[in-house]
Amino acid sequence: MPRIAYLGPEGTFTEAALLQMVAGGMLPPGAAAGPDRDVTPLPYDSAGGALEAIRARDSDYACVPIENSIDGPVIPTLDGLAGGSALQIFAEHTLDVAFSIVTRPGTRAADIETVAAFPVAAAQVRSWLAAELPDARLVPAYSNAAAAQDVAAGAADAGVSTALAAQRYGLAELAAGVVDEANARTRFVLVGAPGVPPARTGADRTSVVLRLDNEPGALVAAMTELSIRGIDLTRIESRPTRTELGTYKFFLDCVGHIADEAVGEALKALHRRCAEVRYLGSWPTGAAAGAPPPEFDEAARWLQARRTGGSA
């Protein structure tokens, strides 16, 4: 029964994502032991801690958020993937951001004087609260799940939390699907020790971290290795390296799988060109996330014919 660390405590969006990934059969082959797909979830108090648990062999996998459409990249996840020994991403899952306003059973809206909320969540439901609970006072909590715990403990009348947390802590949902901004979404990834990537599906994502020599043009030259092969770059983030001032690591996501010839050739080229390439994995995205890499088969046959004196 595989152990899966996650950004806890119980009831976070991350745990919800993890449970959906398990239920959807998205674990790597060999990870989901039986027909009941049982796993042992292990809550950690940070994304970095969940990733370290794999390195310490305290966990087999980790489920962590990597990108949020409102708040951008999740820095502790990026740093945890880029530093330390190699890890690999095997799956991803995206959740709409949708908070539940949780109360102890029997609480009515009119009774609510205090609302516990993680500050980031509070910012995302500000308009809703102003409209629906205009007289309530916000009190900070340390996470979305902690907001529910505070409500359960009587420290607040209501909490900005998740449906899963309501269930976990025996709370009622005064409202569900609450969020000010439409289309807010968070993407989560399932990380493990390096291994065989999941099979190519035709709708895949490949991710790498590059460390480049500190000279003008080095990044463009690296990215050209993707563009010249028709590979669609879907995300790029620069992060300062911690060892040297003014130097950066670059996180690149592209459409395609390491088993695609175009992607494999580009990865080889990056390996030759860059000071360091860390391969973060290739995994299915379910739906296409951009233009798929071109087929290289016909050109390979043409080359083979030229090399062997055949005709094609």
Added chain:
Amino acid sequence: MPRIAYLGPEGTFTEAALLQMVAGGMLPPGAAAGPDRDVTPLPYDSAGGALEAIRARDSDYACVPIENSIDGPVIPTLDGLAGGSALQIFAEHTLDVAFSIVTRPGTRAADIETVAAFPVAAAQVRSWLAAELPDARLVPAYSNAAAAQDVAAGAADAGVSTALAAQRYGLAELAAGVVDEANARTRFVLVGAPGVPPARTGADRTSVVLRLDNEPGALVAAMTELSIRGIDLTRIESRPTRTELGTYKFFLDCVGHIADEAVGEALKALHRRCAEVRYLGSWPTGAAAGAPPPEFDEAARWLQARRTGGSA
């Protein structure tokens, strides 16, 4: 007396950065009215709110954080600069992250049972607290300044806050310069309505936001306009656009000033090539942040001689 909105409340690192920028004469010409460099600081509860205050003409400038070496880009600032009507950056200032542990005067370490902290700050002083105040319990606060307010109000025994907040709220500093990670720094920018950029100093930064057509290679082509002219790209961030799924805006920082011929030529090229270029400004960085753009003067003279039939 110019009004300057900032990410408040009083006592935040942002206010500290603002005061240092004013004291250092870093306001644009015309902004600092008299010899005493008086300004009217206006606290706002979000970076986005501070930027909007300029657009609403409620403020002349805004001081907001834009990048943190630990947490990465400050997304609300990037989004506030990229959306809405045009704004422009006129100056920057970088502060070492260094918290003060504040108490009511007379409080001894042994008396401290609760420590108020903004969750992001709590994560950055965790080791220090474990070593120095191992028995204290963390209670969340809504900002570094709010942590000090909580202490002043008696809701917590100590707070993870700033030296400025201690001064503002009549508190003592039990410890100063507290932070777990060495070299943690935050960069702040001074933003205003579009205008003449500050004069070129030879150590300048130029920043743009690009919106690109959604095709493989568009980003590389845009970045090549910088690299082919020897311009050093120092930062790149991708941010999803909110209007269309799977499309991105890109924030690029480079070394140099719009008055540098190389930079001017590159900006023209980006304007021709990209679906949209928003110029965020050129301003001094104090020290060089990378390789300066090459001189184009000799080539310009050579061209002029060819055009006019002279010799050079």
Added chain:
Amino acid sequence: MPRIAYLGPEGTFTEAALLQMVAGGMLPPGAAAGPDRDVTPLPYDSAGGALEAIRARDSDYACVPIENSIDGPVIPTLDGLAGGSALQIFAEHTLDVAFSIVTRPGTRAADIETVAAFPVAAAQVRSWLAAELPDARLVPAYSNAAAAQDVAAGAADAGVSTALAAQRYGLAELAAGVVDEANARTRFVLVGAPGVPPARTGADRTSVVLRLDNEPGALVAAMTELSIRGIDLTRIESRPTRTELGTYKFFLDCVGHIADEAVGEALKALHRRCAEVRYLGSWPTGAAAGAPPPEFDEAARWLQARRTGGSA
């Protein structure tokens, strides 16, 4: 009355091209002295000699062939432009290759036993001769004009020559417009000492010679300075440099005029990047020879507005 050296002797295609250029008013302003456009043609026995005559101030201009659709680049012309002191091209003119079969007046086809021909010309009328004069024997001549001289002198019965030579040497044309290959054409250029280029017409050609550092990618980098600015490269030739083994000079022709902003910017970039750039001129082509360079005006206005704080 300007002196114009040309590849002689009298009666060559080059002289014919020169006369048409003079009649068409294609000389640079100031070169065509009076209303009768009188010039002094000076025959030279090589293209290189005609170009040297300008440097020796023995001639004001030179008319030489530069490219033939069958035989390719005219190497002595390219070498004469690339070496020695700088020269500049001011005009071009293209002639269809069309030989005249010349005889002494009264000669009938049936009488022709020998045909004088410059070997290159012989190769271009071989099929015609086989069909029309199957029994005639070829005798070599040193130029198309010399073939006519041989006929006039009685050394051959007929000659493969030009209409102009027939006229010059008092010969009859047995046939005109003779050539095996359709669409064979030769391009001629008018060369002088460096000076102000002819005014931009919107259908112009610009030509340069590049000497590059001997490293992989140097040529691509130089050509990218054209392509990234949307400039259409219409011809490229590599020629070994004579001073160093394995190094090349490159002749590049592009669409556009040095007065076009895009072309001017690209020339500046080449001047910065290349070991040496020799500007060979910008001149009208009459009809468009490819895609014209893009307009840079709008981007220049945009940049100016950003630099001065205006809006555009």
Added chain:
Amino acid sequence: MPRIAYLGPEGTFTEAALLQMVAGGMLPPGAAAGPDRDVTPLPYDSAGGALEAIRARDSDYACVPIENSIDGPVIPTLDGLAGGSALQIFAEHTLDVAFSIVTRPGTRAADIETVAAFPVAAAQVRSWLAAELPDARLVPAYSNAAAAQDVAAGAADAGVSTALAAQRYGLAELAAGVVDEANARTRFVLVGAPGVPPARTGADRTSVVLRLDNEPGALVAAMTELSIRGIDLTRIESRPTRTELGTYKFFLDCVGHIADEAVGEALKALHRRCAEVRYLGSWPTGAAAGAPPPEFDEAARWLQARRTGGSA
């Protein structure tokens, strides 16, 4: 006994090159039948004719000049390789240009009144003749070998020809190694029907002809496929296509062998990108002609390890 067409008649530099290639064992495996390396040389009156003989199965191979350091590319050879059915180059050989002044045995310099010469050759020994035979009159011949034939037939007193021709036609050499310009050299290639390229030696040349879509940047994009892989481009020639005005074919030579991974990958990329790629072969150059292609082995191992979950 393989038949080898060559640019004749007997006694040309091309025949000399062919004999040296045969003596040096430079024929493809299988072509040189026995220990005596016997071949059947077949003279043709043009390079194009020699190449066509392969297509007509009248010859197994053809030896033709492809490049001359003074006169540039040999256009009929380039056109013969680029058009018609596919041919392939299997070997190359370079000869110093060095003429022999041939006479009938017993002729003294003082007796020489006429000198037969192919016009191209005449241009290359002009200074020598002016110094050594100032009173002799030039008479044109149709080839270097024909000049010797003219001498043997008594039509001229001396000829500008080759050592091989002197031997073939029973003539004496008044002078050998005659040429005005130092370092003049001609490169010859051995061409056959498409087949397995000669084995990689580490000092090889690969040649292709590209037909490109008629749009700005197409050539740069193609050449970038070589430069981005560290492949050294040693020659480029543009030739107008005959089917469409203003369109070009490009002849590219690079260092390396189709069996080199870098070259193979680049050829595949060209095949994908270009309207048409004609592979002209990979063959040994004897000495290195530029920077050899980089090794791709280490990157291939790295990729393989990532694909299979191994470590490397």
